[in-house]
Amino acid sequence: MNAPAVFLTAFLASGVEAVEALTIVLAAGLTRGWRSTIGGVLAATALLGLLIAVLGPALSAIPLSALRVVVGGLLLAFGLQWLRKAILRASGAKALHDETAIFAREAAAAETAARPAGTDWYAFTLAFKGVTLEGLEVVFIVLSVGANAHRLPVAVAGAAAAVVVTVAVGALLHRPLSRVPENTTKFVVGLALTTFGTFWGGEGVGVRWPGSDAALPVLFAVYLAVAAGAVVLTRRAVTDARPDVAVAS
Amino acid sequence: MKQVGVFLWDFVVGDDWVGALGVVLVLALAGLVAHATHAAAWWVLPPGVTIVLAVMLRRAVRACRPASRRADPRVPHPPVR
Numbered sequence: 344m345n346a347p348a349v350f351l352t353a354f355l356a357s358g359v360e361a362v363e364a365l366t367i368v369l370a371a372g373l374t375r376g377w378r379s380t381i382g383g384v385l386a387a388t389a390l391l392g393l394l395i396a397v398l399g400p401a402l403s404a405i406p407l408s409a410l411r412v413v414v415g416g417l418l419l420a421f422g423l424q425w426l427r428k429a430i431l432r433a434s435g436a437k438a439l440h441d442e443t444a445i446f447a448r449e450a451a452a453a454e455t456a457a458r459p460a461g462t463d464w465y466a467f468t469l470a471f472k473g474v475t476l477e478g479l480e481v482v483f484i485v486l487s488v489g490a491n492a493h494r495l496p497v498a499v500a501g502a503a504a505a506v507v508v509t510v511a512v513g514a515l516l517h518r519p520l521s522r523v524p525e526n527t528t529k530f531v532v533g534l535a536l537t538t539f540g541t542f543w544g545g546e547g548v549g550v551r552w553p554g555s556d557a558a559l560p561v562l563f564a565v566y567l568a569v570a571a572g573a574v575v576l577t578r579r580a581v582t583d584a585r586p587d588v589a590v591a592s
Numbered sequence: 593m594k595q596v597g598v599f600l601w602d603f604v605v606g607d608d609w610v611g612a613l614g615v616v617l618v619l620a621l622a623g624l625v626a627h628a629t630h631a632a633a634w635w636v637l638p639p640g641v642t643i644v645l646a647v648m649l650r651r652a653v654r655a656c657r658p659a660s661r662r663a664d665p666r667v668p669h670p671p672v673r
Contacts, residue, residue, distance in 0.1 A: 416616065423641070431649070544637075545622055545634060545637050548619050548622050549633070550622050
């Protein structure tokens with residue numbers, strides 16, 4: 344698989360998760376102060392970096408067919424989860440992800456918690472938990488896409504670029520990135536993960552794809568058509584079931 | 593340990609276990625066709641994955657309209673997970 348596809352997949356997937364983590368970090372930092380919040384972010388980043396450093400070489404040691412069955416299957420299951428949510432959101436069956444509302448909720452909770460004199464463990468834990476939980480998805484995607492494509496450094500570079508861009512924009516704006524087209528990005532990443540999962544999972548169980556890597560863009564196009572049709576059908580089903588609900592476009 | 597287990601379950605299986613089970617079944621079927629017949633088995637996967645996705649979406653939409661709630665339009669519908 345070519346490097347731009349690996350880079351772009353890691354960049355988009357990491358970008359979505361970084362935007363979600365940034366919302367939590369901003370809520371902690373702006374309401375509780377930055378010292379403990381940044382401590383939590385650094386601790387979580389170190390943990391995630393350690394995971395990549397340990398698991399990356401370990402994955403490379405696993406036989407390729409076994410790796411492709413397990414990781415391909417996990418990627419496929421993961422991709423279908425993302426795609427399901429994106430289709431439900433695009434069809435109006437599920438509310439769109441609202442970073443502003445999440446920021447307000449987290450900030451209100453952070454405001455009311457007790458404030459100790461020394462290290463603010465509430466801010467530390469909130470930032471640590473937010474970055475770790477969102478980052479674990481990134482680690483999984485980066486490792487599985489990078490290891491299967493034999494381009495782990497490219498996948499890590501894509502993820503790092505997304506984090507740098509998100510942090511830079513967040514530091515400039517000092518507010519959640521609510522204008523990022525998060526659902527569209529999740530839609531594309533869901534399609535990409537489903538495509539890679541199908542391709543590698545299939546190869547792992549002994550399937551030979553016609554045209555080898557050339558099958559990837561074809562698979563992506565097929566799933567894009569399926570997902571677009573699914574949005575239309577789901578929107579219709581939701582409107583029939585809930586005529587009171589205005590369906591988002 | 594329990595929390596780790598819950599986290600891993602949520603991480604891999606997510607909101608709908610049908611997706612994870614469907615993926616296992618589709619990959620197993622493709623592997624079976626590939627090994628048993630030595631014929632091209634790639635064609636099993638895209639339709640199989642499409643069916644799994646369709647079942648997941650159908651279950652989510654059905655969660656919007658349980659029969660008991662449809663009878664009374666004043667009862668609010670539950671949010672889709």
